Amino acid sequence: MTEPSTPEARLLSQVSGSRLMDSTRSIARWVRLSGEPDELASFEWVKARLEEYGFETELTHHRAYISLPGPAVLRVAGHDREVTGISHAFATSTPTGGLSGRLVDARSADAAGAADAFAGKIVLVDGMASGVSVRTWEDRGTIAQVHVHDDHLHETSVSPVWGNPTEQGLELMPRTPGLAIRRSDAAWLRELMSGGPIEVTIHTEVLTEWRPIPLLTAALPAAPAEPYVLLSSHIDSWYYGAMDNGSANATTLEVARILAENAGELRRGLRVAFWSGHSHGRFAGSAWYADDRWLDLHEHCVAHVFVDSTGGKGATVVTEAPVMPQTKGLAAAAVKAVTGEEFDGKRIGRFADQSFYAIGLNSVFGTLSEQEASGASDTISFKTGGKRAGGLGWWWHTPDDTVDKVDEAFLVRDTKIYLAALHRLLTAPRLPFDYRPAIEEVAATLGSRAKASARHLDTTGLLRDAADAHEAIHRFHEALDRAGREADEVANRALLRLSRHLVPLAFHESGRFERDLAEPLVPVPSLRDLERLAGLPEDDAVAHAMATRLHRTINRVRFGLRNATRVAREAQQELTAVSAHAEA
Structure with a gap:
């Protein structure tokens, strides 16, 4: 048997399919509701494995706002048929005896265009509920919402x-x-409504409360303490959650095991975290950790790598995983090394325990492999877009997410991709981040928005600062490409500092110590309303108020751009000096 030719290839060859499947089966023994005893048992099992691998672990509890939905029933007045369903986490429970009202189809009522089409009624609407959709329907006066899924019922949270x-x-x-x-x-129901109005009664049960939930963290003492990479996944689940997230927990453990056995090669530290509250607390575990460890993460963490739903049956698409522009090259190299495929990627958003944007952490992956869209178009699943990617499978967030939905070969493949990315982050002499595509995205976004809103706000300074940052960051990377190994310390310091300015600017909307709402994410989200402003008349009172707010936000964005420019220019000068000294 030929020995692997590189250190990375040697590590990848150590991934064990049987160990991955054994771990998946072990974790998927338990229904892992946040804060429940069976979830804690799974945390303790994972903790024991990490200690076997040589990690120092800490299992603690913190208080979180958790919501556990129960069964739901809908009955139509005058009919014996009972429609069974599921409630939504963070929605309210119905009163004793249920809630009754006229059922209105969103399709036909929207078409009618009446302003009061939904007021005081129960609305029937296609697709999964979300915090955004619930707020929209509540603002339109509905007293309840009935969401239409596919042939299966997919659990979800509607907290905004x-x-x-x-x-x-x-x-x-x-x-x-x-x-x-x-x-x-x-x-x-629609057939009944076609014959005239119908009255329905719904019954829902939701337990929402503050309760303690577990948090497991681990550090590898054989590796440097800092700077470090944060590797994480969530343990809590809907039902037995074999794919989401038992297989991903198995991937995390296998990556941790192999890196621990090769700790002598690591230039940076490795911290591993397992969250609760992902599914039932809207990412409560990772968000609490980000709040609690804000300063340490800001000063020492170089990247966050999140593992979710690996190795799904039929998950053939690995080239469209979510990443940041500056980490796309790293992801592409890892995917290429394992599969030989060219990576397209897509912009990461607000999902997958991405609780660290405000701190300024670079992020690699949220999910990884997905189904082919051509075979999943008629199902509801976790879908984040792409050319081919069609989500995580029809069983996502259902009782059918069992071990038979995990493909061992795909799980090995996905684990190797994660291992390759982690190995590069932990061993590369220079951090593998390229901020040129990141600043290009920022500059292009600001350019189009500024042009559209120019009659309301003077954005000349904003565009000038964006152009300066664009030039400075490109020149920094050009100097970096020319520099030798003697410049690694300067390079890494600058690559870390740049993330602290560019990530919050490009991926976070509110203040550095505040949480954004769990809503869809666009580039430079704090200035998204420049597009709304562009559509308002110049003499409109709302436009004046909006322009006042955006004027202040522009200052914040300019401040971030100028800090990034300063870091890039200073680093370029240092790189030039170090290189000149080395040549002398």
């Missing part, structure tokens, strides 16, 4: 708040009940 809510966050929580039903039942 990321992590634990503040006092203000509690005020944003849903005020109405909601449930999901199958499309066959929705077809029956």
Whole structure:
């Protein structure tokens, strides 16, 4: 048998399919609801494995706002048929005896265009519920929402708040009940409505409370303490959650095991975290950790690598995983090394325990492999877009997410990709980040928005600062490409500092110590409303108020751009000096 030709190839050859499947089966023995005893048992099992591998572990508890939905039922007045469904996490429970009202189809009511089409009614709407959709329907006056899924019922959370809510966050929580039903039942309801108005009664049960949940962290003492890479995944699950997230927990453990056995090669530290509260607390575990360890993460963490739903049956697409522009090259190299495929990637958003944007951490992966879209178009699953990617499988967030939905060969493949990415982050003499595509995205975004809103705001300074940052960062990378190994310390210091300015600017909307809402993410989100402003008349009172807010936000964005420019220029000068000294 030929020996692997490189250190990375040697590490990849150590990935064990049987060990991965054994770990998946072990974790998927338990239904892992956040804060429940069976979840804690799975945490203790993972903790024991990490200690076997040589990690120092800490299993603690913190308080989190957790919501556990129960069954739901819908009945139509005058009919014996009972429609069974599921409630939504963070929606309200119905009163004793249920909630009754007229059922209105969002399709036909929207077409009618009446302003009061939904007021005081229960709405039937296609697709999964979300915090955004629930707030929209509540604003339109509905007293409840009935969401139509595919042939299966997929659990979900409708909290608009990321992590634990503040006092203000509690005020944003849903005020109405909601449930999901199958499309066959929705077809029956629509057939009834075609003959005239119908009255329905719904019953939902949701337990929402503050409760302690576990948090497991581990450090590898044989590796440097800092700077370090954070590797994480969530343990909590819907039902037995073999793919989501038992297989990903297995991937995390296998990567940790192999890196621990090769700790002498590592230039940087490795910290591993397993979260609770992902599914039932809107990422409460990782958000709490980010709050609790903010300063340490800001000063020492070079990247966050998140592992979710690896090795799914039929998950043939590995080239469209979510990444940041500056980490796309790293992801592409890892995918290429394992599969030989060219990586396209897509922009990472607000999902997958990405609780670290405000701190400024570079992120690699949220999910990894997905189904082919051509075979998943008729199903609801976790889908984040792409050319080919079609989500995580019809069993996602259902009782059918069992071990038979995990493909051992795909799990080995995905684990090797994660291992390759981690190995490069931990051993590369220079951190593998390229900020040129990141600043290009920022500059292009600001350019188009500034042009559209120019009649309301003077954005000349904003565009000038974006152009300066663009030039400085490109020149920094050009100097970096020319520099030898003697410049690694200067390079790594600058590569870390640049992330602290560019990531919050490009991926975070509110203040550095605040949480954004759990809403869709666009580039430079704090200035997204420049597009709305562009559509308002110049003499509009709302436009004046919006321009006042955006004027202040522009200052914040300019401040971040200027800091990034300063870091890049200073680093370029240092690189030039170090290189000149080495040549002398």
